[in-house]
Amino acid sequence: MTPPASRPAPVAPAPPAIPDPLIPQPPALAAAVEGAFLAKALKPRGEMFLLSMAAGAMIGLGFILFITSQQGLAGGDFPVGLGKVIGGFVFSVGLWLVVITGADLFTGTTLTVMPLLSRRLGVAPFLTHWCISLLGNLIGAVALAVLVLLAGTHASNGGAWGLVVLNSSLAKVSYPWFQAFMLAILANMCVCLGLWAATSGKTTFDKLVGVAGPLTLFVATGFEHSVANMFMLPMGLLVKYGAGDAFWQGKAVEAAGKTVEDYAALTVGSVVWDNFIPVILGNIVGGALVIGAFFWLSYRRSALAAERG
Known part of the structure; x- marks a missing residue:
């Protein structure tokens, strides 16, 4: 009778690779950014749309x-600049979540101009990605605004x-249009x-720190992000037209002396023409040309x- 074959000894799993603690040199980082946005542009369209909504x-x-964070700061008892910096810092949580989850943000998507210039991405998928990202972002932001209104926030x-x-x-x-x-x-x-x-x-902490500084800068200073x-402008329209008398009779609203007539200039038309159009175009210039094309020319x-060769 032959002895049973011995089982191979279990092999311990390899330890996880230790990430390189060094920040890539600027040319290598430019290549990494280009590669990351090329990967986003080549995702299946359904996945791209879902990540854009997110x-x-x-x-x-x-x-x-x-x-x-800004409630009650208009009374003048708190330093205006500090209040704006606090608001800008806490807003950066949004972009941090985008980075950590791999969601698809249109303003970041403008950096796909880099693989386009490198001829690694065709014009058709480039434009398709932009359109899907923009539409998905809008649907996700408006859906959240509706939820917030229904929650009574x-x-x-x-x-x-x-x-x-x-x-x-x-x-x-x-x-004014040009200023926006x-x-x-x-x-x-x-x-x-x-x-x-x-x-x-x-x-994760590195990425939070990387996002927080520039985001705090732009929000605190009052720059415009499409x-x-x-989210904000549809939220404003929803509050104006859908909050009801209970909101307009609220203690803080009455103390400020505000009525719905004070917001007559806030309309669907003004949101689209006076903000969405110039801000989307400006975001494209700022992301695709001033950052993406500039650093592509500098390094790539x-x-x-x-x-x-």
């Missing part, structure tokens, strides 16, 4: 925290929460630099020329 909602979540603290939304929304549709366009260029410079810095991060506005063009 990004719109996550930026909206950041704006919810911003609104919450706008009526918090005697209507103080909704009052921040209305005042912010009115300010956003009151900019220029503010949007500056905003997406900051957002894309935040994503660039986050790409260099080796840990996807953030896709010469590297590709060397690779191709």
Whole structure:
């Protein structure tokens, strides 16, 4: 009788690879950013759309925290600059969530101009990605705004929460068209630099720090971000037209002396023409040209020329 064959000894799993603690050098980081956005542009369209909706909602979540932080600051008892910096910092949670989850944010998607310039991405998938990302962001942001209204958050603290939304929304549709366009260029410079810095991060904390600085800068200074506005401006319209008498009779709203007539300039038309259009165009210029094309020319063009002989 032959003895049973002995079983092989179990093999211990290999330990996880230790990430390189060093930040990539700028040329390598530019290549990493290009590769990351190429991968986003080549995802299946259904997955791309779902991730775009998620990004719109996550930026909206950041704006919810911003609104919450600004309640009661208009009275003048708190330093204006410090209040804005606090609001900007807490808003950065939205982009941090986008980075950690791999969601698809249109303003970051403008960086797909880099693989386009490198001829690694065709014009058709490039434009398709932009359109899907923009539409998905809008749907996700508006859906979140509807949920917030149904939850009654706008009526918090005697209507103080909704009052921040209305005042912010009115300010956003009151900019001259060219000023909104220029503010949007500056905003997406900051957002894309935040994503660039986050790409260099080796840990979750690194990525948060990379995002927080540029995001705090743009929000505190009042630059204009199209996807953030896709939440804030529909939220403002929902509060204006759907909050009901209970909101307008809230303690904070009455103390501020505000009525629905004070927001007559906040309409669907003003949201689209005076904000969405110039801000989307400005974000494209700030992300695709000022950051994406600039750093492609700075680092990628010469590297590709060397690779191709």
